[in-house]
Amino acid sequence: MAREFQRGHKAKISDLTAGTDLYVGVQIAGPGLTFDISCFGLDANEQLSDDRYFIFFNQPKSPEESIQLLGAQAGDTESFRVTLDRIPANIHKLSFTATVDGAGQMSQIGPGYIRIVAGGEEVVRYAFNGSEFTTERAVMLGDFYLKDVWRFAAVGQGFDGGLEALLKNFGGEVAEEEPAAPQPQAAAPSFAPPTQAAAPAPAPPFGAPPAPPAPQAPQPAPSFGAPAAPAPATTPQQMHAAPTMAAPLAPHGGTVPPPAPAPAPFGQPGQPPQFGQVPGQAPPAPYGQQPPGPYGQQAPAPYGQQPPGMQPPGAPQGVPQGAPQAGAGLQAALQPYKETATGQRWTPQNQQLMRVDLTMGGTPVLARQGSMVMYQGKVDFSYKGAGFAGRVVGNATGQEMQLMRCTGRGQVFLAEDGSHLHAIELQGDGICVSAENVLAFDESLQHEVRRIEGHGIPGGALFTMQFQGTGTVVVKTHGVPVVLPVTPTTFADCNAVVAWSAASQVIISSQVRLRRNAYPGHSGETVNLQFRGAPGNFIVVQPYEV
């Protein structure tokens, strides 16, 4: 259920995914261009006050590893792992940027994107292409920013200077101004095994697998960070002259520390217990005290690529028992699902659960019978008879739509069959909702039952409830609905339509074709509702035909 963002769109991360362990992938490419993709961890003043939070090819992770650079994989030019709840409090914004390395400008780039993947599913994608830019040499693609909660914004803002200018803009300092050597972009720490044979099992990379293994990497001799499969890991891997960089550098020319016997449980050959940590090595040391590796940083541990010789036969079998990102314990595990109280009368707790606080507003709530899953406080549930004019009749058999009235003081949690719930707040306007899709509504709303008759509608007629006044109606849909504007040619299946604005007029349109009907098992899509109305009217349709 990936959402497509346009430039300027923003959303709470919690609305996109319940997880906080996110994979951020960036794809950007252009003929003859190479890019540096980096992440700036900025403070409340949008300054890079701590340059350990400038995550780029030379500094692939932040001290506490809340932000890690993962390299090219799964079609992404560059990828990051961001663990939001481990980001220190002084970091208020993560800005993902791409800069052209060498000659070139942003207008030359082809279609690219920045996307967020959580739990194996892509949740957001912001696509861009070169036509949105001109001579810029850098672009701020997207931001994670903290405004009460973490949010994501698709930025797509070009920037004239290159990486150094961008860095200066964020208040960072450029340490050395050497002419840029061949950028290690091509040799970004590749998660894909250099040779598949080296890994006893395919190495599943974080977030997404390598579709083509590291497509951007034209395989420099020993690839940076990832020990070439058969080579001993202790070979000094200094091969690139130091490129322009800002972060404090530890001495060059170290060696990869001899790895300790790695736990080698079946199926996870050589995978380190934690991301970015060589197995057998001490837990993440504070930055600056790590054993010197190539470029001063500990190379991200190549998953599943430990040369076979490094695992002594009969190594102790073990399962990584790493604690979850949120920390151990029951409370931590359930934290993402906590009740949220906003002080409003109707509060969606998640897509499928609605909380109504009866102490606010004071009017009772009418809800479909059986939709209460939980309540706190003193709440009375009573039968709501068909006292109002026109029984809500669910179908022609005379079965009523059963409502109950919730009164008292307390919070009631409503849900039904895991369907998606949408609270629609009416302020004097009207809406028609198919009776089957009404979950609950404020008793203060005027409601009346309407009947749309037509041949071919199951049960003989479609029952709708028209709501008018001030209050909230909760509508349930199976799946994510689509909201269409009413145009002269708007049709909907009578079984899939959920709601429409009351000002639009409904017409039954039957496509009766005798010849089609003559066949047994014809298409069946014969009865549709046509909607007519002034611009501004809309209809809501669910991806499910009752």
Place this chain on the structure above:
Amino acid sequence: MNQQLAGYAPTPVTARMENHGRTMLKVAMATGQDLYARTGSMVAYEGFIQYEPNPPAVRQIASQWITGEGAPIMKCSGDGLLYLADYGADVVVINLDNDSLSVNGTNVLAFDGHLTWGVERVKGLAKFAGQGLWNVCISGTGWVAITSRGTPIVVDCGRGEDETYVDPDALVAWSPNLKVKGKRSFKASSLIGRGSGEAYQMAFAGQGIVVVQPSEDSTDRLRVRN
């Protein structure tokens, strides 16, 4: 084709239990670290894993649960990666850190073999439908995976003075130290067949949490198939 499917490959193992997507659980198995899982919940595995349905240890612990057909729990042992799912229900992974949790029997997916666990019948309430409301009380330090139809919600029980009432069909898990009792909201009107539709609830009082799913579907799909 690979391009589209590639996004669903497993992620590297970082912990004993992890979510793969919302609805699948991935367990890293190793010799000596047995796992109890719902019978029939296995969807795939890599490696050498053996399954023992209704093992003696379970028969002893879950003797109450057994109604002639055996406890719906199997012991999994071996080395490899095990994938579990329950008909598309959301999976919540919990790392117990010397905590305890009482989980509705149908909502248990898997838990570490070394955890202390027991089966008990919920006091004061016999659910009319099905086999009654059984819950599995798990405590210790280790991993537990539970299922929920839809995104669950966790409510702090001891926040107000009032009790928390839950529809038994929507109940997933709760803290064992809570006081549980059944409540029937009978009224004169419900006696003549016009109830509010919410006739029985479970009342929780005390300090602790209650986990509730947004659905009143408590069908034990894994058992139905057996």
